[in-house]
Amino acid sequence: MRHSLDPNSVGIVIACGNPHFYVTQHLIITLRTIFNVTLPIEVFYSGKHDLSSKRIKVLERLPGVEMRNLHNYFPRETKRVKAWSAKPYTILASRFSTVLFIDADVSFLKSPVEVLTNSERFKKYGILFYRDRKLWFPSGTLNGVRLLHKMNPHLSRNAMHGPYAQSIFPNVTGTTNEMESGFMAVDKSRSGVLFTLLFAAKLNGRRERQDFYKASHGDKEAFWFAAEVLRVPYEFNPSYAGTIGVLDQQSNGTHLRICGGQMLHLNEANEPFWIHGGGVLAQNFRTNRPPFRFVALEWMAFQHRFGINEQLWDERIDCMHQEVTQTAPVGPDLGALLDTHRHVYRTGIRDAP
Secondary structure (H helix, E strand, C coil), X not given: CHHHCEEEEEEEEEECCHHHHHHHHHHHHHHHHCCCXXXXXXXXXXXXXXCCHHHHHHHHCCCCEEEEEHHHCCCCCHHHCCHHHHHHHHHHHCCEEEEEEXXXXXXXXXXXXXXXXXXXXXXXXXXXXXXXXXXXXXXCCCHHHHHHHHHCCCCCHHHHCCHHHHCCCCCCCCCCCCEEEEEEEEECCCHHHXXXXXXXXXXXXXXXXXXXXXXXXXXXXXXXXXXXHHCCCCCXXXXXXXXXXXXXXXXXXXXEEEEEEEEEEECCCCCEEEEECCCCECCCCCCCCCCCCECCCCEEEEECCCCCCCCCECCCXXXXXXXXXXXXXXXXXXXXXXXXXXXXXXXXXXXXX
């Protein structure tokens, strides 16, 4: 598989089905026009029933876009992929040696290419993962935590310092989610990274995912579980996901309650970097079609640091109750950028004829 890669090549990989048709256009257009990203882009789909031929033609007219049918690469397994399970297969099938994998419903606030030069973690390990929201509810399941400890009873120091792995211990309120797979950077020329992706693909296989998805919310934990089991070194981006939305009336003098369905991720310099969950679109983006409906994005809440026994999210997972020092208004510059994202939806999106 390594011999099939274009040596030293770097590119972007997106998985797109019919529900992601509009957000995929938005993602590609904003990368090209707002951030001047010139990297080639491969858009993967899983057969004719996943993405219509008319929509394929619309996407392949976008600059620097190559359409790829995943069935041509893993004909047996990928004919049975469902939703999340396609992700590791698209990364493996890509001709690029270094892949920036991006979910179709991600919106960037800075160029994603910055991780290639600015991320010390990526330069050191050839892989960069981002954290999900730090969530803990009495009704939450620990099946994933138990599975991780069963797969590898001797976890790395990196894992054991995190609240996910520590959730196995009594009287510890950790998190039932650890990884967010909406954006990943991977260098497949490194053997350990390649084997990690192969193992992650196996966990998302037709048979394996029937059990794995009972322990994990979809594909996301598979990537770092694989690295842990194989003893491949990695690190997460330091901060957990925050949110971007509006200021709630339940805020007070010391804490603000910020409500929004979108997850906000920071870069290693603790700057707003990318939004997952539809960005400026009012949810649900799968049913949000022209004329598009937009959501107010006025305040941000972050989680630069975390305590083991700490819970900041309400049970609907759309509001974050955070200290004032861990919040900030969007501000005029970021607000103008978000307006540009809205403008792309209003004027740049094409429908299939």
